[in-house]
Amino acid sequence: MSPEARAAPRVTVALEKNALRLAALNTAAAALGLAPGLSLADARARHPGIEVAEHAPEADARALAAFADACERYTPLLALDAPDGLLLDISGCAHLFGGEKGLLRDLIGRVSGTGFSARAAIAATPDAAAALARFSRKRGCIAPEGTDLSALLAPLPLAALRPEAGTLAALARLGFARISDLQDKPRAPLAARFGAPLLARLDAATGAARAALEHRFPPPRFSAEKPLAEPIERVEDVLGLTHHLAGTLAAALERNGMGARRLDLALFRVDGKVTRLTVGTGRPVRDPAFVRRLFAEKVAALESLDAGFGFDLLRLSAPLTEPLAHRQDGFDAHREADAARDALIDRLAARLGGARITVPVLQDAHIPEEACRLVPAQKARRAFDPAALDNPRLPQADTDAPSRPPRLFERPELVEAVAEVPDGPPIRFRWRHLTHHVMRAEGPERIAAPWWREEGLSPTRDYFRVETTDGRRFWLFRAGLFGTEVVQPAWYVHGLFG
Amino acid sequence: MSHPNAAAADIAGLRRRIAAIESGGGTAGEPLEDIGGWLPFGIPAVDGPLGGGLALGALHEASAKAPGTEGALTAFGLALAAQAAKAGRRPVLVVQQELAAFEAGGLYGPGLEEIGLPEGTLVLVRVRKVQDVLLVMEEALKCTGLSAVLGEVAAPLPEPLTATRRLSLAARAGGTLGLLLRQSRDPEPCAALTRWVIGHALSRPRDAYGGLGPACLSATLTRNRHGPPGQWTLALQGSAFSLAPPEGLRHEPGDPAPRDLRAPLSQPVARPPLHGPHRAAIVA
Numbered sequence: 001m002s003p004e005a006r007a008a009p010r011v012t013v014a015l016e017k018n019a020l021r022l023a024a025l026n027t028a029a030a031a032l033g034l035a036p037g038l039s040l041a042d043a044r045a046r047h048p049g050i051e052v053a054e055h056a057p058e059a060d061a062r063a064l065a066a067f068a069d070a071c072e073r074y075t076p077l078l079a080l081d082a083p084d085g086l087l088l089d090i091s092g093c094a095h096l097f098g099g100e101k102g103l104l105r106d107l108i109g110r111v112s113g114t115g116f117s118a119r120a121a122i123a124a125t126p127d128a129a130a131a132l133a134r135f136s137r138k139r140g141c142i143a144p145e146g147t148d149l150s151a152l153l154a155p156l157p158l159a160a161l162r163p164e165a166g167t168l169a170a171l172a173r174l175g176f177a178r179i180s181d182l183q184d185k186p187r188a189p190l191a192a193r194f195g196a197p198l199l200a201r202l203d204a205a206t207g208a209a210r211a212a213l214e215h216r217f218p219p220p221r222f223s224a225e226k227p228l229a230e231p232i233e234r235v236e237d238v239l240g241l242t243h244h245l246a247g248t249l250a251a252a253l254e255r256n257g258m259g260a261r262r263l264d265l266a267l268f269r270v271d272g273k274v275t276r277l278t279v280g281t282g283r284p285v286r287d288p289a290f291v292r293r294l295f296a297e298k299v300a301a302l303e304s305l306d307a308g309f310g311f312d313l314l315r316l317s318a319p320l321t322e323p324l325a326h327r328q329d330g331f332d333a334h335r336e337a338d339a340a341r342d343a344l345i346d347r348l349a350a351r352l353g354g355a356r357i358t359v360p361v362l363q364d365a366h367i368p369e370e371a372c373r374l375v376p377a378q379k380a381r382r383a384f385d386p387a388a389l390d391n392p393r394l395p396q397a398d399t400d401a402p403s404r405p406p407r408l409f410e411r412p413e414l415v416e417a418v419a420e421v422p423d424g425p426p427i428r429f430r431w432r433h434l435t436h437h438v439m440r441a442e443g444p445e446r447i448a449a450p451w452w453r454e455e456g457l458s459p460t461r462d463y464f465r466v467e468t469t470d471g472r473r474f475w476l477f478r479a480g481l482f483g484t485e486v487v488q489p490a491w492y493v494h495g496l497f498g
Numbered sequence: 499m500s501h502p503n504a505a506a507a508d509i510a511g512l513r514r515r516i517a518a519i520e521s522g523g524g525t526a527g528e529p530l531e532d533i534g535g536w537l538p539f540g541i542p543a544v545d546g547p548l549g550g551g552l553a554l555g556a557l558h559e560a561s562a563k564a565p566g567t568e569g570a571l572t573a574f575g576l577a578l579a580a581q582a583a584k585a586g587r588r589p590v591l592v593v594q595q596e597l598a599a600f601e602a603g604g605l606y607g608p609g610l611e612e613i614g615l616p617e618g619t620l621v622l623v624r625v626r627k628v629q630d631v632l633l634v635m636e637e638a639l640k641c642t643g644l645s646a647v648l649g650e651v652a653a654p655l656p657e658p659l660t661a662t663r664r665l666s667l668a669a670r671a672g673g674t675l676g677l678l679l680r681q682s683r684d685p686e687p688c689a690a691l692t693r694w695v696i697g698h699a700l701s702r703p704r705d706a707y708g709g710l711g712p713a714c715l716s717a718t719l720t721r722n723r724h725g726p727p728g729q730w731t732l733a734l735q736g737s738a739f740s741l742a743p744p745e746g747l748r749h750e751p752g753d754p755a756p757r758d759l760r761a762p763l764s765q766p767v768a769r770p771p772l773h774g775p776h777r778a779a780i781v782a
Binding site: 334348407 | 566567568569570572573574576577580583584587588589602603604605606607608609610611612613614616617618619620621622623624625630633634637638641642643644697698699700701703708709710713714715734736
């Protein structure tokens with residue numbers, strides 16, 4: 001936005017109490033004496049030249065989330081203070097940015113660089129910091145450790161405590177305007193008149209009571225980061241640094257006897273955008289070279305890693321970990337094979353997405369399509385057991401053909417069939433524009449819908465295994481019992497045999 | 499710095515390496531055992547021309563004879579995979595193009611179990627593009643933790659010779675059986691060690707009352723590096739192949755006509771579901 005455009009008075013409006021009212025305004029509009037809550041008609045009557053736009057809370061929330069991402073460079077402990085604030089827990093972080101003053105300057109500088117204006121404050125409690133940031137005269141305000149917060153907050157208006165709108169209006173009617181007006185009043189009548197939350201907020205702000213922050217993302221226990229003096233752009237550099245970070249992380253994980261099941265890589269761009277890459281693994285890992293390969297697959301799947309003007313901070317964290325004991329590698333070829341296979345699955349999952357690599361898991365269900373479920377291979381914790389291959393479940397002795405097809409259609413396909421009534425096998429049927437004549441058939445195998453299920457009660461199915469005159473084998477079923485359940489039962493192809 | 503003799507030695511070394519790579523598919527002069535063993539069909543008539551069976555550590559290609567014969571193609575591929583898994587004591591990986599699964603149905607656990615691939619012995623990867631099938635196959639063939647890798651494609655391969663050549667080299671590196679299943683025939687040249695065309699064949703009735711016997715499929719070996727091509731009708735029971743009895747034996751004059759059965763008990767009756775929850779109770 002050009003400076004001229006910024007200098008023009010602009011407001012956003014939202015429908016509230018059956019009138020379009022101002023929701024937010026820029027500095028120029030505020031200088032004209034407009035305020036949020038004024039109806040648009042009044043504002044236009046006073047100043048016809050104001051520019052009006054629709055208020056978009058979702059876009060505001062998105063912008064705030066983008067700022068939250070960018071602010072993660074200062075601390076992983078971060079909470080949203082919707083609609084327009086962020087709370088950063090910088091305990092033990094400030095010295096990395098040249099002290100509290102340096103951090104505040106860096107933060108305001110970065111936000112101004114994106115065209116927004118920011119106000120920030122550092123104080124011992126989050127509520128005091130939020131109040132000071134919004135209502136202090138200075139843009140960047142620091143209340144050093146040990147400052148008397150009650151004295152500092154006393155001159156601020158009561159709105160700084162953010163009581164509910166009704167409470168604020170009632171307090172104003174009674175002549176309470178500033179926080180100092182409340183501080184010397186007896187607490188019991190105040191609590192009786194305005195409820196406990198008002199005093200709780202006051203106590204939280206002054207530090208008399210502790211308030212908990214709800215973090216945006218749960219802080220990971222294991223994390224390693226690397227700030228860079230000179231931004232990097234090339235994918236190889238990013239992967240090289242990831243390898244380095246993974247080495248740092250591996251040392252920490254190893255000390256605790258843990259391995260990572262999920263790894264997040266956050267790439268902080270110079271202009272504030274954050275790219276997050278996540279890879280999951282099937283078993284706990286900490287080998288840096290393997291972690292690098294996983295991220296290399298992930299980046300390869302992305303097609304391009306938009307580096308903009310470069311990344312100047314990388315953080316690798318392990319939000320999900322599992323115990324990984326030290327193991328003496330032996331000469332067991334099978335264990336080696338298992339490890340190679342797990343590594344392959346992890347690599348493929350990083351490249352294609354974990355949901356695409358599955359294992360079929362049998363379910364205890366009658367309905368054929370529910371008897372088998374595809375479970376992501378990384379989540380299926382069942383190890384390969386070679387003994388299962390030796391005693392396969394063969395077709396029963398009364399038939400030579402398998403009873404279930406190796407291929408099943410996700411949705412049974414409707415066919416036009418000619419069949420003997422009431423429950424004979426089909427004589428011929430038409431599937432995908434081709435007529436098949438049935439040579440031999442086995443069946444019916446009757447499968448009824450589970451009666452204990454109320455909803456979606458599907459008709460009873462009679463399954464037939466048929467072979468056509470040219471040798472194709474199909475698994476067909478008739479939906480519904482002739483005459484009792486339906487008048488004209490429909491036929492479906494559900495699977496293909498060998 | 500660079501001596502002319504040293505350069506010549508380098509070039510000779512490179513030539514040797516290229517020769518070694520070129521012989522990767524297994525030329526006539528190479529000892530066959532080097533490839534990594536065989537997967538016999540168990541039928542002398544088939545194993546003979548192949549030189550002992552399907553070569554492990556190599557790529558083989560099978561395509562469906564006509565649209566609609568994907569069932570036979572799948573059974574052929576899965577049966578070979580099950581045999582490889584049993585011999586190699588390792589699971590198999592199947593990578594399917596989504597379109598292939600859409601056309602002919604997805605792989606179904608209970609059916610796989612009856613073909614010899616019980617739960618836990620198969621990893622299924624589904625991808626959208628043919629290129630991804632090739633990529634996954636190549637990665638998987640290099641992995642030592644698998645005994646067979648099946649790739650199923652519904653579309654023609656881009657640059658088939660290069661693609662299959664890469665897969666052959668990967669299979670050789672990993673010692674894994676590679677099997678490319680194609681839902682449509684492609685006359686383009688291909689670097690696979692053997693090429694098969696799989697179609698359906700009429701099976702023999704189980705008994706005098708009809709009923710389904712072992713499924714039969716017609717397997718045509720159109721390309722074979724180790725011997726002559728051939729054509730066989732194979733019967734498949736579980737994961738075991740056998741030669742189907744000759745056509746003449748299938749409809750003996752004494753046999754009742756297959757569909758001329760309206761007498762009581764002529765139809766085979768339903769048998770208890772194999773996988774149902776109450777199976778034990780029914781059998782008892």
